[in-house]
Amino acid sequence: MEFPITKPNIKLAMLGMTEGNGHPYSWSIIFNGRYDAEALQNCPYPAITDYIAKQPINTLGIKGAEVTHIWTDDPADAIDVAKVAKISTVVDNAVDVIGQVDAVLIATDKGEEHVERCRPFIEAGIPVFIDKPLCNNRADLKQFSEWAAEGKLFISSSAMRFAKEFEPYHRATHELGALRYINFTMAKSWETYGIHSLEAIYPIVGPGFISVQNTGEKDRNILHLKHRGAIDINIVNIYDLAGGAGMMTLAGTHGGKQLKMTDSYYAFKTQLQSYVDYLRTGVPPVPWQETKELMQLVIAGIESRERDGATIYLKDLE
Numbered sequence: 001m002e003f004p005i006t007k008p009n010i011k012l013a014m015l016g017m018t019e020g021n022g023h024p025y026s027w028s029i030i031f032n033g034r035y036d037a038e039a040l041q042n043c044p045y046p047a048i049t050d051y052i053a054k055q056p057i058n059t060l061g062i063k064g065a066e067v068t069h070i071w072t073d074d075p076a077d078a079i080d081v082a083k084v085a086k087i088s089t090v091v092d093n094a095v096d097v098i099g100q101v102d103a104v105l106i107a108t109d110k111g112e113e114h115v116e117r118c119r120p121f122i123e124a125g126i127p128v129f130i131d132k133p134l135c136n137n138r139a140d141l142k143q144f145s146e147w148a149a150e151g152k153l154f155i156s157s158s159a160m161r162f163a164k165e166f167e168p169y170h171r172a173t174h175e176l177g178a179l180r181y182i183n184f185t186m187a188k189s190w191e192t193y194g195i196h197s198l199e200a201i202y203p204i205v206g207p208g209f210i211s212v213q214n215t216g217e218k219d220r221n222i223l224h225l226k227h228r229g230a231i232d233i234n235i236v237n238i239y240d241l242a243g244g245a246g247m248m249t250l251a252g253t254h255g256g257k258q259l260k261m262t263d264s265y266y267a268f269k270t271q272l273q274s275y276v277d278y279l280r281t282g283v284p285p286v287p288w289q290e291t292k293e294l295m296q297l298v299i300a301g302i303e304s305r306e307r308d309g310a311t312i313y314l315k316d317l318e
Helices: 023-032 046-053 075-085 111-123 138-149 190-205 264-281 288-306
Strands: 010-015 065-071 103-106 128-130 154-156 179-186 209-214 220-227 231-238 247-252 256-260 311-313
Touching (some): 023 065, 046 264, 065 075, 209 288
Parallel strands (some): 010 103, 128 154
Antiparallel strands (some): 220 231
16 A cells, blocks of 8 residues: 555545544544534534534635545444535445555544554554554553554544644743643543543653552542653543643743643644644654653553552553
8 A cells, every 4th residue: 555645635434433432423524524514413422513513614624635434333323424424435344444445543532442443454554543542551552562663554642732722832831931840630531531631741741751640539530740851740530520621730930821722623623634644744743652651651540540549650661
């Protein structure tokens, strides 16, 4: 298969759907630049209906890329997504898209499933975008690391990396003096949404995390992370903390900022555009070593909680 892809129109397959994650709807609309307005009103994810309907139609669509194939775990969901986003082909099995498309997106957020969901496409040499988190355990991270070392074509990211509210501070907090403290609050579970917090913070502080301690519980994760830049980071990931999702405090020796992500559409579209840019250039938007360190942080947060708040050092996850 040609890579990077030079053909003018890239065919994409949207694959998988897990409970509570409506990305196949929103991502397909963002790529294709079109939707059935009546069908969208029946979308089971009101937040998606709301922010998509607010966008001027001319802002939808990613040039030179289209979702042409769809498969979901429940066949009825695929039919519904295809109707909403006007996708031409619904397939019976995910692997049916091999040979029919140029690249695929794994639109599920259960990290423990991603190795097996991705395997047929990675081994076939098809570029894969994997929804966050890439994985959530050591064995799967080892597999992805081996694939990365072999030059296999896959990337993964959180939309929080691309939030316009946080982008001005990516490695640019000089006005605050030496950065000393960050606080970030997020809803849902650590296993699926912890990566949102981490990937919002990571481009600001850069690599070099030392340790993770999670003194919380399954639905109330309270984490303390230490960074080599003498930065202490608290992440609060409480399941029903919807009112605090995406809120960040940056504090330095000379000043501080409080930020909140509010424009989900911008973040998602910029994230998906970064995948198309990867397909066109072969240059990943996030270097593998960064993705690997982020997954180590996700895993360390789980292991610390399961060990009653023990401190987990990233050097022990290599």
